[in-house]
Amino acid sequence: MVKPENDDTVSGTSRRNQSGNANMERGKGSFQLVTGKGSHSYSKNQMNRIAKDEYSGSKLTCTFCICKKTCGVVCSRTKLLNILIVCGKPQAANVIFKKLIEEGHQPSLITYTSLLHALTMQKCFKSIHSLVSQVEEKQMKTNSIFYNAVINAFAESGNMEDAKKTVQKMKESGFRPSTGTYSNLIKGYGIVGKSGEAMKLLDLMLTDGNSKPDLQTYNMLIKALCQSGNMSEAWNIVCKMPASGMLPDSVTFNTMAIGYVLNSETAEAEAMILEMQRKGLEPNERTFTVIVNGYYKEGQIKEALQFVYRIKDLGFKPNLLVFNVLINGFVDRMDRDGVDEVLRLMKEFQIQPDVVTYSTIMNAWSQAGFQDKCKQIFDNMLQSGVKPDVHAYSILVKGYVRSMETEKAEELLGDMIESGVRPNVVTFTNVISGWGSSGRMDNAIKIFDKMCELGVSPNLRTFEALIWGYAKADQPWKSEEILQLMEEFHVHPKKSTFLLVSKAWRFAGLTEEAIRLRSISRAKQRINSIDEDGNVATTSERIYQKPHIAPLSSLLQCLPSSVGSTDKKGTALGARRNSRLPRDADLVTTLISTKFKCHSRTCRFVEGFSVMCHKRFQGQRGTYQLTNSCTPVFLN
Known part of the structure; x- marks a missing residue:
């Protein structure tokens, strides 16, 4: 199910930052940053460290890199790194960068900039300072693209203090903030809930004259206002956009729809469809998904179904995700008639169910105690050519266990392995x-x-x-x-x-x-x-x-x-x-010598567990009193 708060206003940020800064002046100073106290948003700790001893500790062995000449390996690896980022595989980009270092090469500034984008995509914000420090230590000649990548990373993490300091350093190095720079800052203020600061940046751009706001800037600002719940001001910005030569697009209206959904005003979100049509825009699948999700979260699943009928009358076709949301909603209410109606509607739209659809219905039957119906849906899925995943198998396995048919559950476990699905x-x-x-x-x-x-x-x-x-x-x-x-x-x-x-x-x-x-x-x-x-x-x-x-x-x-x-x-x-487990005779000595340790008057029970005689019901058991608080029981 798609979360409506994840909109597409940020799509293409990296490309836009690079293209928007191509015509800017170039500075000669190396990058330096004084870390300030900001609010950080860290996640994915397992990938959140780029330690200096891990990436910069290897000695240079490449002749071209030592002589500071263009290295073909670095260029090719950097291209590969960018391809992985575009393909949505930033984790693999980390491996490419590390391998480059281990082989004795010196990454270029473009390489570091690409890695910044990869880390930002993974939300590994804690590594940003380490990476920036490496660029500083190597005294690399920075450019505006690198600065904007750093600003974007800090903004995404909500660390606006370091983002602002980077902008100041950018100016001191002879670079002027671009439209992309301001857009990133507006995005950051939206993340930390300071829409007022985002509004000030828009006013600065309008009066400064050097960097005019573009469509992405307005969409970022509208998103920031929606995130803070200021829907009236967000709508005012939409109405003022034409005066600045910018016309709202589908992203703008989808962002407004998401804002209304976040405020539990899904009916207002649905009204955005009429506004889009007045502007000559067509609502897309994301629009429909956002609205259906909104009704679902408000507990109005029947209203969500009526919405699908309304867009059908308008000539639009919902996608599979919309129907999966509807099925999930009716399953939550245990409304069998509602599920059947959604399935009939899917057939009418000629939309084939996927594994999520089948799994949702299977789970409903299983929880209701109808394991035969659950198995029937599973068989229908196989007959329709949809390959079950581990979740679908697990639902059926759990159903068999619940109905005390563990033999069938174990048999299904074997079928999973044979079919290549790893339990x-x-x-x-x-x-x-x-x-x-x-x-x-x-x-x-x-x-x-x-x-x-x-x-x-x-x-x-x-x-x-x-x-x-x-x-x-x-x-x-x-x-x-x-x-x-x-x-x-x-x-x-x-x-x-x-x-x-x-x-x-x-x-x-x-x-x-x-x-x-x-x-x-x-x-x-x-x-x-x-x-x-x-x-x-x-x-x-x-x-x-x-x-x-x-x-x-x-x-x-x-x-x-x-x-x-x-x-x-x-x-x-x-x-x-x-x-x-040691033998009984050895166990006594082991426990007395090593297994019990006192710490601050508290007895630590670590690896020494009690061994109870299997014939305890015959009364054959005894104890060894070791401390006041621990009484292990041993075999006589």
């Missing part, structure tokens, strides 16, 4: 839960092994499904062993995880063990709080952060209800567990 962690976890709920933990472990073989990493819910399965099987010691396995996979247990293990002991009638697990959970949270104040725990003393969790009852409803058998030897679970 994800959700698919595997659903099957594991299904076998656990039917008391078949041997089969659950087999699915877990298959999951590991295919390289799919289990998540917290996977392990909690195993824990709860062993709990229902009255095998709490195995539930606790899963905590060790989680450490092997670097999955940190949350408070809910410890609560499940505690419940496993409580179900077995061992209240003391349940209390012990609860104490361990609280101790870890206290120690974590201490470490966050400045004391960093070592690797062997790893603790887990206190999470924000949903009520336990809602979690238990999603997990297996009964389990009856143990895991077989030779499984990945058993192998990992057996490799970690």
Whole structure:
């Protein structure tokens, strides 16, 4: 479903910045920037660092680059980098740049400018200062295109302080801000919610005379006003545009429609269609999608359907995305008649459903408990030539698990793999839960092994499904062993995880063990709080952060209800567990010497978990009292 706040006013910004600055004067100074305190908007931390030792630490080995001559490799790589950006693959541009450095080449200013665009597209704004510093250290001769790329990056991040400082440095270097420069600044003020500052920039452009606002400038300003909810002023700008020699286009009216939708005034957004027609403009698919999304978000899905009939009468044809929104809306209301009407309308428009359409309807039948109807829709999808994706398969798998038909769920899992669709962690976890709920933990472990073989990493819910399965099987010691396995996979247990293990002991009638697990959970949270104040725990003393969790009852409803058998030897679970658990005699020494550590009067429970005799119901168990707060239980 398309989010209406993502409009197309920013499309082509990079190209426009470069072409709009071609006729500007050139300065001779190198680029320098003093970082100020601004508001930063960082995201995608895994790609958010371009460290100097990573990109600028390699020595130059290319003869052409050392002699500061034109290097063919740098030119060709820069062209490739720009092609990747145009194709919407900025992440690959990062790899190209890094490889260029590793091979001993010196990137050109054009290369750095292109990388700036790539980082901006990925919203990796934290890397901008590092990249700018590299250009400064290399004393490269900058140009207006580079300056505008930096300004655009800061504006996109909402860091208007550094954006303004870059404009000042741009002027000091002999470059005059262009129309693209002001447009980027207006965009930035819109992002930070300062539409008044954006209006001042427009007035400055109108009075300055050097940089006249163009259509993109007006669209940026209208977007800024819409984002701040100032729709009346935004409409005033639209009405004033002809006086400046600019006529609003479809982007302008779509931006206004998005603004009305954001203000829950979808009816006003629909009125933009008539305004567009008065101006000789045709509404496009984006216009229709924005309005249908607006009615959907306001809970007026029937009004959205009536809107589709209205545009049909006007001679327009909605696209598939519009119909998917309608189907999703009627599914939310469990309105079967509404779904059927949308499907008939799609057939009338000769629009074929896609995998999203089928998946939405499948999910509705599955949640309603009609697994046969869900399977029928799945078969119809196959017959129509639409290839199901992992989400469609997962819906069907979950439905089988819900209806206690785990054999069919596992069979479908095999069909996925054979058809080339790689199951994800959700698919595997659903099957594991299904076998656990039917008391078949041997089969659950087999699915877990298959999951590991295919390289799919289990998540917290996977392990909690195993824990709860062993709990229902009255095998709490195995539930606790899963905590060790989680450490092997670097999955940190949350408070809910410890609560499940505690419940496993409580179900077995061992209240003391349940209390012990609860104490361990609280101790870890206290120690974590201490470490966050400045004391960093070592690797062997790893603790887990206190999470924000949903009520336990809602979690238990999603997990297996009964389990009856143990895991077989030779499984990945058993192998990992057996490799970690020492013998009983060694365990006592190991625990006393290494496994329990005190930190700020709090007992750390790390890798030493209790080992309970499988014959505990015969009363054969004993304890070793190690500290006042930890009481491990061992086999007699």
